[in-house]
Amino acid sequence: LEMYRRCALLPGSRRDGKKFDVSLVSTSSVLFTRTPLRTGSCKPFFIFVSCCVGVLWTNRFGTSIVQMNYSGYFLPAPRSVRITILGLRNQDLVAQNGNNFTFGLLNDGCPIRYSPLGAQINAMGNGSRPAILEFETSVSFNGYYFQLPTGSADDDPVQWIVEGSDEAGNFSSSSWRPLGASAWYGQGVGLELFPRIAFDMPIERNAQIKIDHRPSAAWIIGNLVATGAPALLWWMYVLCGILKHSTAAKNFFVWSFLLTSLPEVVSAVLFHFEGRWRDAAVMWMFAAIDGSLGLWIALAEQHFFLALFMYGVESPSTLILKNLVLYGDDSEIQKDVVDTGAFFAVVFIAIIFVFRQYTLRKAQRIVRVDKQRYDNVWALILADPDERAQLDALVRDAERLKLTQSHVPRHLNRRRLGPARCNRPRGLQNSLSPCCYVGMSFLKRDTDELADWGRYLLSGIPSTVDWRGAPGGPAPHWASGQG
Numbered sequence: 001l002e003m004y005r006r007c008a009l010l011p012g013s014r015r016d017g018k019k020f021d022v023s024l025v026s027t028s029s030v031l032f033t034r035t036p037l038r039t040g041s042c043k044p045f046f047i048f049v050s051c052c053v054g055v056l057w058t059n060r061f062g063t064s065i066v067q068m069n070y071s072g073y074f075l076p077a078p079r080s081v082r083i084t085i086l087g088l089r090n091q092d093l094v095a096q097n098g099n100n101f102t103f104g105l106l107n108d109g110c111p112i113r114y115s116p117l118g119a120q121i122n123a124m125g126n127g128s129r130p131a132i133l134e135f136e137t138s139v140s141f142n143g144y145y146f147q148l149p150t151g152s153a154d155d156d157p158v159q160w161i162v163e164g165s166d167e168a169g170n171f172s173s174s175s176w177r178p179l180g181a182s183a184w185y186g187q188g189v190g191l192e193l194f195p196r197i198a199f200d201m202p203i204e205r206n207a208q209i210k211i212d213h214r215p216s217a218a219w220i221i222g223n224l225v226a227t228g229a230p231a232l233l234w235w236m237y238v239l240c241g242i243l244k245h246s247t248a249a250k251n252f253f254v255w256s257f258l259l260t261s262l263p264e265v266v267s268a269v270l271f272h273f274e275g276r277w278r279d280a281a282v283m284w285m286f287a288a289i290d291g292s293l294g295l296w297i298a299l300a301e302q303h304f305f306l307a308l309f310m311y312g313v314e315s316p317s318t319l320i321l322k323n324l325v326l327y328g329d330d331s332e333i334q335k336d337v338v339d340t341g342a343f344f345a346v347v348f349i350a351i352i353f354v355f356r357q358y359t360l361r362k363a364q365r366i367v368r369v370d371k372q373r374y375d376n377v378w379a380l381i382l383a384d385p386d387e388r389a390q391l392d393a394l395v396r397d398a399e400r401l402k403l404t405q406s407h408v409p410r411h412l413n414r415r416r417l418g419p420a421r422c423n424r425p426r427g428l429q430n431s432l433s434p435c436c437y438v439g440m441s442f443l444k445r446d447t448d449e450l451a452d453w454g455r456y457l458l459s460g461i462p463s464t465v466d467w468r469g470a471p472g473g474p475a476p477h478w479a480s481g482q483g
Contacts, residue, residue, distance in 0.1 A: 031356045034302040041241035041249035049348065050238045056344070057231035064223045067188030071108075072142035072213030074179040075188075078164025079139070081105065082132040082176070083125060086195055087159030099148065099155040100124060103131035106143030109212055134168045143212040144180065153203040158182060161195040180211065183327065185279065187215055187223075194327045200275060218274060222267025222283050229263070230256040254298045261291035278326045285318045305349055312345030 030040040040046040083103050085095045103123050105112045112121050125131025148156060162180035183197035191213075201209065233256035240249035268283035289311060296307040323329055381387045 031352070031359060035246075036304045037253060037297060037301050038246035038250045041237065041246050041253075042244050043241075047238060047241050050234070050241060053344075054231065054234045054238055057227060057234050061224070061227040061231045063190070064227050067186075067190055068215050068220065068224060070188035072187065072215060073140050074142070074164060074213075076166075077138035077140045078166060078177075078179070079137065079168050080132060080134045080165045081139075081141075081144075081162065081179070082130045082165075083144070083160055083162045084130040085125070085157040085160050086182075087157070087198065088154065089156045089158050089198075089201060090154035093154065095157075095159075098157050099151045101131070101149065101157065102147035103133070104145050104147075105133065105139065105141040106145055106210060106212060107141050108214065109143065109210070111145065112139065112141060136168075138166070142214050143210060145211065146209040148201075148205065148207055148209065150205045153205075156201050156203075158198040158201045159195060160199075161193070180213065183278070184213075185282075185322075185327065187213070187219055192327075194329050196329070197327060216270070216274060218267045218270030218276075218279070218283075221263045221270065222279075225263040226260050226267070229259045233259065250297075250301065254294045257290045257294035257297075261287040261294065264290065278322075281326060282318070282322050285321070286315075289314045289318060305352060308345050309349040312347075312349060315345075 030036050030043060030046065033039050041050075085098050087095055088098050101124070103125055104121060121133060121135075123131040123133050144162060146157070159182045161178060161182075163176040164179045165175040165177070167175045178193050178195075181193035181195035181197075182199040183194040185192040185194070233252050237249050237252040237256065240246070240252060264283045264287035268280045268287060271277070271280035271283060293307055293311045297304055300307075323331075381391070
C-alpha cells in the first residue's frame, strides 16, 4: 500500500528523491504476492502462528508417546470386569439366545492365571447373562479372549461391551465404566469404543479369539512416526523463518506434510493386513489429504491460502465421515473436530480473509489523495490532442514490440529486481513492465533515460524486425537509425 503511494506517480520507486524498500515486518505484503509461504515465513506474525502450530504438533507427538507407554493397559486398573453381549452373528436372533462362551483376560498376549502354575482365570457367560470376573485386588490387563464352544455359528457373539468396576460382590450400576468393545479406534487415553459395530468373528468351532489392545506396528507408524516427523520439520520451518531463509522454510513446510502422508500410507497397508479395514480407511483418507496439500503448495505456492483452507475443511470432514459412516457414532464428532489442527487452519484463514479486506479498505484511504492527483494528470493529458496523438503512437510502438498484458509482472518489489541481478537501467528498480516505463518516461520527456531504455529493448529483439518503422510509415519517435 505504501509502495503504491510512493511510486505510483513517478517511475523507479522514487518520490521526492527517496527510495522505498518493502518492510520486512509488513504482514500485509504476504496477502498480495505469488510466494506467500516464503514471504510469510519471515514475518513476526506468521512466525508466532507457526510456533503455535509447532506446539500443537509437539503435543500430539507427546500424546502418542504416552498412549504407547500405556501398552494397551486399561487404566485405572479395575477390580472386577464383565462383558455384556449386545448382538449375535445372525441379526434376526436376540442376544439372549447366544451360545455359551468362556471369557478371560490377557496380559501381553497371555491368559492371566491365579499364580504362575495355577489355572486360568475365566468366567462363563452367554447372551442372557454377562460373564463377570472378580479379583481380590485391582488387576492390570491389556486384552481379553473368547473361547467359543461347539454350536451354531449364527449364535456366536459379535457385538459386546467390556466394563470395569472398582467394586466387588455387590455392584451398583454407576460403578461400571467402559473398557473395551467389539470395535474400537485409537489407543490408551484416546481409545474410542463402538459396541454396536460387529466384530469379524471366525466361524471355526472351539477357537480362542484374542482381542489384544497392545499398540501394533500399524498404530505406531501411523501415530507416533506420523506426528514426530512433522513436529520436528515444523520447528525447522520456524527456525528458518527466524533466520530469514525463506526458501528452506518453504521446503520444510512442504516436507512436513509429505513425510506425514508416507507413514500414514504404510500404516493403512498394515491395518489392512491386520483385518482392521476401518482403521486402514481412516489412514488412507489422512494420507490423501496431507500428501495433496504438500504437493499443491510445492507446485503452486500462490494458492497457499486456498490450499490451507481446503485442508482445514477436508480434515474435519474426514473425522466426521469416520464417525458417521465407518463407525456409525456421532458422540465423538465435536471432540475430534476440535482436537485436529486443521480446525485452527480454518480459523486462521478466516482471520486472514478479514485482515485482507481491512487492508484493502485502508489502501483506498491511503492512496485517495494521490489517486486524485494521478487522475487529474491523465485527464489533462487526454484533453490535449497532441498528447493524445503521441499516446496513440506509443500504443502502436508497444504493439509492434508485442508487449502484451501477460508480460506485466504481478507485483512491485524492488528486492526481486535489483541492479546486482539485472542489467536494466537503475531508474527502474521495481518490476514495472518496459512498456509502462517507456510510457512514463515519454510523458516526462526524460530523453536520456528513454534512449537507454530504447537500446535495452532493442538489444533483445531479433534482427529480422525492421525497427526503422513499418513499411511506408514514419519511424517511431524513440528509435533513431539502428537504435
